[in-house]
Amino acid sequence: MDLKLKNITHRYGTVEVLRDISLDIPQGQIVCLVGPSGCGKSTLLRFLGGLERPDSGEVLQIGQPPKDCLNPLTYVFQHFALLPWRTVEGNIKLVLEDHNLKRDEMEAIVADVLERTRLSDFRDALPKQLSGGMRQRVAISRALAVRPAVMLMDEPLSALDSQTRELLMDDLVSLWTRQPFTSVYVTHNLSEAVRLGHRVIVLSRRPGRVREIVDIDIPLAERHLGHAVLEEKQKQLWELMREEAMAADKELANV
Ligand SMILES: Nc1ncnc2c1ncn2[C@@H]1O[C@H](COP(=O)(O)OP(=O)(O)OP(=O)(O)O)[C@@H](O)[C@H]1O
Numbered sequence: 435m436d437l438k439l440k441n442i443t444h445r446y447g448t449v450e451v452l453r454d455i456s457l458d459i460p461q462g463q464i465v466c467l468v469g470p471s472g473c474g475k476s477t478l479l480r481f482l483g484g485l486e487r488p489d490s491g492e493v494l495q496i497g498q499p500p501k502d503c504l505n506p507l508t509y510v511f512q513h514f515a516l517l518p519w520r521t522v523e524g525n526i527k528l529v530l531e532d533h534n535l536k537r538d539e540m541e542a543i544v545a546d547v548l549e550r551t552r553l554s555d556f557r558d559a560l561p562k563q564l565s566g567g568m569r570q571r572v573a574i575s576r577a578l579a580v581r582p583a584v585m586l587m588d589e590p591l592s593a594l595d596s597q598t599r600e601l602l603m604d605d606l607v608s609l610w611t612r613q614p615f616t617s618v619y620v621t622h623n624l625s626e627a628v629r630l631g632h633r634v635i636v637l638s639r640r641p642g643r644v645r646e647i648v649d650i651d652i653p654l655a656e657r658h659l660g661h662a663v664l665e666e667k668q669k670q671l672w673e674l675m676r677e678e679a680m681a682a683d684k685e686l687a688n689v
Pocket residue numbers: 446451469470471472473474475476477478640
């Protein structure tokens with residue numbers, strides 16, 4: 435299933451947050467959204483997930499979600515949103531409980547996502563017994579359990595230290611390489627965007643508009659720290675972001 439945004443414009447009160455955003459999210463790709471603070475990235479994600487409706491424009495789902503999909507759109511947040519009194523397995527089952535699954539079906543899904551996120555040995559652990567990186571792997575595992583058409587990821591690594599973030603990026607790359615998933619991935623971190631994004635959308639300062647779309651053709655599995663082309667792309671993104679930040683600064687100076 436592809437997602438398509440058509441001419442999305444939105445205001446909160448008198449503040450115009452997003453202006454005329456049109457975007458394609460093709461199946462099997464990771465599309466990163468970057469842009470200055472407050473330019474409307476999380477708002478766009480909420481529209482994509484159907485949590486809110488824009489003032490004007492449309493969010494279209496094109497094609498069918500996967501055959502065995504339980505929930506077409508799922509979120510992964512910065513703060514893992516795990517129930518502390520439930521084990522890893524219990525947290526994953528939480529999203530499966532309302533779907534009338536047979537017991538062995540549910541067990542098979544849990545075993546599959548635990549294996550894919552390398553958490554099988556931690557099935558009975560409580561969140562407090564896990565590191566931040568592992569907690570986020572549980573949250574990703576739980577998102578995958580509903581076999582979503584699209585995972586909406588809002589700064590999923592930004593609460594983690596830089597080493598853990600590197601490890602999680604490797605995990606996401608191997609997860610995607612083994613079984614491609616579709617994701618819209620909001621981040622402030624440009625090295626994350628060039629490491630994970632098939633396409634990076636740069637939004638302008640508020641009201642957010644599509645400033646530039648940067649495609650990155652290098653296969654995810656071949657992207658490594660210090661890759662010359664990726665460093666060049668990151669520099670290109672930073673130039674765009676810097677212009678936006680400077681323009682925002684000037685705007686403030688003229689108030
Ligand atoms: N429910 C709301 N009511 C009123 N204003 C809101 C609401 N949600 C967001 N905003 C405002 O809309 C603008 C965009 O917010 P949003 O969180 O989408 O931006 P963002 O690009 O994700 O920001 P950041 O990078 O800082 O997380 C901000 O000015 C924010 O204060």
